[in-house]
Amino acid sequence: MSFSTLGLSNEIIRAVTERGYTEPTPIQMQAIPAVLLGKDLLAGAQTGTGKTASFTLPLLHRLSSDKSKGTANGYPPIRALILTPTRELAAQVEESVREYGKYLKLNSMVIFGGVSIHLQKQRLKGRVDILVATPGRLLDHVHQGTVNLSQIEVLVLDEADRMLDMGFINDIRRILALLPKQRQNLLFFATFSDKIKALAAGLLNHPTMIEVARRNVTADTxxxxxxxxxxxxxxxxxxxxxxxxxxxxxxxxxxxxxxxxxxxxxxxxxxxxxxxxxxxxxxxxxxxxxxxxxxxxxxxxxxxxxxxxxxxxxxxxxxxxxxxxxxxxxxxxxxxxxxxxxxxxxxxxxxxxxxxxxxxxxxxxxxxxxxxxVVAGFSPNPDIKAEPIPNGRQERTKAGGEKRPARSIASPQISTKRKVAPPATNGDRSSRSRRSAKGDR
CATH class of the missing domain: 3.40.50.300 (P-loop containing nucleotide triphosphate hydrolases)
Structure with a gap:
């Protein structure tokens, strides 16, 4: 199978080919058609399987095919929001959006903490069709009135399991409350858990579920x-x-x-x-x-x-x-x-x-x-006794420095259609103000 059989536009196929990709991976073969149909998606895949392209490619196709409506201030609205847990991942995803969408008339932007918010404010005054963000910095912009999420058509939670582990659940809930109820939701995870089930249950509408490998396994390569x-x-x-x-x-x-x-x-x-x-x-x-x-x-x-x-x-x-x-x-x-x-x-x-x-x-x-x-010269001394390592969840950083305890949420069941591939609102400012300035925001 080639990318051209998945229903993507010629402009996207051209960009994908220029990056050296000719055949879609298992996660891409299943996710791209589902996203193009407008379905909510719950997708799990091992890292390194081409997950980013599985949502960026159909997202670009959908937005380029449908014309956007202008907002009251005359600016085109932000139509798609991609949330990631870390700065590095946010930058990587937005780079992929730009590369795959280089022949399309769509603009993207990435916002995260640790850099000037003023430059981001200036950029947000122009056209931004696709916004990639870490949750904390996105809420900073919401509180300052520099971003409007009222016309989001597609929401992507990338590495959703990691965001939950890092204590982002309350930020995610605040962001969800700002979005229109009618939208497409795409939730991607690497490791499945009860917390992911619970998040999906409250977020997704009759989602298609895709898993391209056994859960919590390492790659054969x-x-x-x-x-x-x-x-x-x-x-x-x-x-x-x-x-x-x-x-x-x-x-x-x-x-x-x-x-x-x-x-x-x-x-x-x-x-x-x-x-x-x-x-x-x-x-x-x-x-x-x-x-x-x-x-x-x-x-x-x-x-x-x-x-x-x-x-x-x-x-x-x-x-x-x-x-x-x-x-x-x-x-x-x-x-x-x-x-x-x-x-x-x-x-x-x-x-x-x-x-x-x-x-x-x-x-x-x-x-x-x-x-x-055991390497010669580095043999363990059998007389050395074990020392305790702190039990439980290891220190969680909000992708930047502040320790965040793992949080739990209820885990109701969700109804999904399962596909398995072959193997191979302003928030609480008082609590937010206490966050480390060095943390990913």
Missing amino acids: IAQKVYQVDRDKKRQLLAHLIRRDSWYQVLVFTRTKYGADRLVKQLGEDRIQALAIHGNKSQPARTNALTKFKNGSLQVLVATDIAARGLDISELPHVVNFDLPNVPEDYVHRIGRTGRAGASGEAVSLVCVDEQHLLTDIEKLIDLRLPKE
């Missing part, structure tokens, strides 16, 4: 391995592996922001160039680090789970879990940065005695026993 090591030898082992195996592009995950900064400093002492991205870094610093990493001028990028989703790096060869995540699902999202779009990748975890229970939880989730290895 990723070679996974565990190196067992003492906690105080992890940094030396990482440097050893980078040199021994000539790793040239490595994404390393740590549990905390402090740990990320410390590891960057230590790798620098080993003459291995590294930079960190996390919530306490300014947006220009994060963008600079990511740009260098993508173009190959930076060997190691150290990140907290803020980057576990939203980083789309072509053919990223290596992901390292310097610390295992407290939440098993985050392991799936982390290593999903490699092995994307059919490419091969390697995911390595450095596991000390403190983390054995976390490793057990991960193996149970993905239903796979990971191969384990």
Whole structure:
């Protein structure tokens, strides 16, 4: 099957072809026709399966086919809203919208925290057909009267599971209250949960449900391995592996922001160039680090789970879990940065005695026993005893720095038509004002 058989316009097909894509992925084959029919959609897919194009392509087709109505002030309305949990993902999605829509007369814009809101206000005075935003910064604009959501035709919640985990549920509810009741809703997730069921139940109208792979599994294209090591030898082992195996592009995950900064400093002492991205870094610093990493001028990028989703790096060869995540699902999202779009990748975890229970939880989730290895000179000391790691949800950052406790919501059942692909209102300003200025807004 080719993209031309899915009912997309010639202008969109031309843009897709120029990006080197000729055949749709399983999620695209099922989602694009459903979206073109105007149906609500609940779609789950492993990261790296082409999910972004599965909603941007039909969204562009729909908006370019139907003329918009002018607003009272004469400006064309914002017709589509795409919400994402992180700045990096928002920027990536909006870039895809621009690339796929380059031959269409549609304008898009991205807004998120960490950068000047005044420049965003100026841009919002012009034509914006498609708005990509993080929830917090979008509500900032709503409160200041610089954005109007009353004529939204299509709402997309991308990485909805991550937004719920990061504590965005109240912001999402405030935004939903500002939208017209008659609209198309598209909800995308990587890991299915009761919270996703509950959100879908209150949001979607007789949705089509699509899942293109078993839930909470890792891609077959990723070679996974565990190196067992003492906690105080992890940094030396990482440097050893980078040199021994000539790793040239490595994404390393740590549990905390402090740990990320410390590891960057230590790798620098080993003459291995590294930079960190996390919530306490300014947006220009994060963008600079990511740009260098993508173009190959930076060997190691150290990140907290803020980057576990939203980083789309072509053919990223290596992901390292310097610390295992407290939440098993985050392991799936982390290593999903490699092995994307059919490419091969390697995911390595450095596991000390403190983390054995976390490793057990991960193996149970993905239903796979990971191969384990000990590197000569880095054998764990059997006399070292495990130290406790805080239980429960790992610290949640609003994609930027402020700890947010995980929140729960009820989980009523929803009625869906299931398709399975072959394998392969102003809010509470007092609470918002207490948010860290460094957080993703």
